[in-house]
Amino acid sequence: MPEAVSIIVPVYNEEGAIASTLAAIDATMQPTGRRYEVLVVDDGSADGTPLALAATSARVVRHRANRGYGASLKTGIRATAHPLIAILDADGTYPIARLPELLARADDADMVVGARTGASVHVPALRRPVKWLLTRVANLLSGHRIPDLNSGMRVFRRDLAERFFGLYPEGFSFTSTITLASHINGYRVEYVPIDYYRRTGASSIRPVRDTLNFLLLIVRMVVTFRPLNVFLPTAAALLMLGAVKAALDFSRTGAFGVGAAILILTAIQIALMGLLADLVTRRTSL
Numbered sequence: 001m002p003e004a005v006s007i008i009v010p011v012y013n014e015e016g017a018i019a020s021t022l023a024a025i026d027a028t029m030q031p032t033g034r035r036y037e038v039l040v041v042d043d044g045s046a047d048g049t050p051l052a053l054a055a056t057s058a059r060v061v062r063h064r065a066n067r068g069y070g071a072s073l074k075t076g077i078r079a080t081a082h083p084l085i086a087i088l089d090a091d092g093t094y095p096i097a098r099l100p101e102l103l104a105r106a107d108d109a110d111m112v113v114g115a116r117t118g119a120s121v122h123v124p125a126l127r128r129p130v131k132w133l134l135t136r137v138a139n140l141l142s143g144h145r146i147p148d149l150n151s152g153m154r155v156f157r158r159d160l161a162e163r164f165f166g167l168y169p170e171g172f173s174f175t176s177t178i179t180l181a182s183h184i185n186g187y188r189v190e191y192v193p194i195d196y197y198r199r200t201g202a203s204s205i206r207p208v209r210d211t212l213n214f215l216l217l218i219v220r221m222v223v224t225f226r227p228l229n230v231f232l233p234t235a236a237a238l239l240m241l242g243a244v245k246a247a248l249d250f251s252r253t254g255a256f257g258v259g260a261a262i263l264i265l266t267a268i269q270i271a272l273m274g275l276l277a278d279l280v281t282r283r284t285s286l
Contacts, residue, residue: 004035005084005103005155007074009058010069011040014090015048020079022056024096025088032100035079040090041072070174077161086155087175093122094153102192106155110187113179118195134215138176138209141222141229144183147191150175160187167224180218184225193255227281231274239268 009026011018022038029036042049046068053060061079063072073087084106088094100112105112124208135219152175164181168174182189223230242263249257 002032002034002103003084004037004082005086006076006080006082007036007038007086007088007099008073009038009088010043010072010076011045011049011090011092012043012066012069012072013045013047013049013054013185014043015052017092018049018090019056020087021090021092022058025099028099030097033101034103035082039076039079041076043067043069043072057146061131068170069172070168070177071170072118073174074165074168076284077165078157080158083140083158084155085158085161087152089152093194094140096195098192098194099153099155102153102155105192106157107189108188110160111154111156111178111182111189113148113151113189113191115148115191115195116151116196117147117191117193120195120197122196122198128223132264133219135160135217141218142180142183142226143229146179146183147193149179151194153194161199167221169213171213173213176217177221180221181225184222223277226280227277228274231270231277235267235271235274238263238270242267 005273009018011023014021022040025038040053040056040058040060042060042062044052044063046066050062061075063075076087077085084103086099086103088096088099094114101110102114114224135146135149138146150172154175155180160182161178164178167181168177173233179189219230234259242260246260248257249255249260
């Protein structure tokens with residue numbers, strides 16, 4: 001008998017897509033014979049979303065005010081009935097028909113991510129360079145190849161999500177956080193290429209602010225679990241700059257300048273801080 005699953009759908013002002021999304025989930029899941037529940041978290045919608053949800057059979061949890069995507073998922077995880085959890089956006093961008101495939105792969109993985117690398121992927125042109133950069137930074141700092149850092153279609157174990165509960169932000173960085181935390185801590189993460197469609201309705205993403213938040217999140221997560229991946233490259237870069245500055249100073253004046261000494265001493269301090277942070281991380285993880 002396939003393992004039962006709780007499907008969480010966070011919603012904020014999605015009156016134009018939520019009914020079709022829930023209908024597609026039922027049409028996809030019923031033929032599988034797998035027990036499932038659909039839990040919609042209405043994050044303080046101010047449009048006709050509550051009325052649209054009232055006409056469905058989905059279980060609904062509501063926030064009185066808008067609290068953010070991450071807050072909605074955390075509320076949903078707390079309210080789920082099953083140890084296997086799937087999350088889906090309600091804006092019509094993800095291929096819900098692929099959900100059974102992701103669920104089947106979850107038998108051999110701690111998390112299965114629908115990676116938006118399929119044949120038809122609609123990502124606005126302005127977001128593509130930013131998405132590429134964030135992914136490369138995440139790969140470099142985490143030491144893992146991550147095809148899709150923040151896909152909103154994935155399946156994971158409830159105990160995995162609960163281990164890092166205190167790290168999840170209230171906003172859009174929930175998926176990036178659980179992805180990085182899972183990779184860095186040795187969980188089995190698999191990626192299934194999927195398509196990504198044009199969304200229904202307006203996006204609530206704030207490009208500049210959310211991009212900066214994503215970048216800070218990546219650095220913060222790696223510092224939390226693998227501090228040497230951040231501290232040592234930074235120290236090495238400063239040490240090289242200091243060495244170059246010292247060589248230039250010596251060739252011109254026959255002595256090392258104050259600037260070179262400051263760069264080299266700063267590099268040493270950062271390296272020692274990284275070693276101390278790594279020691280603390282290892283001791284607290286025992």
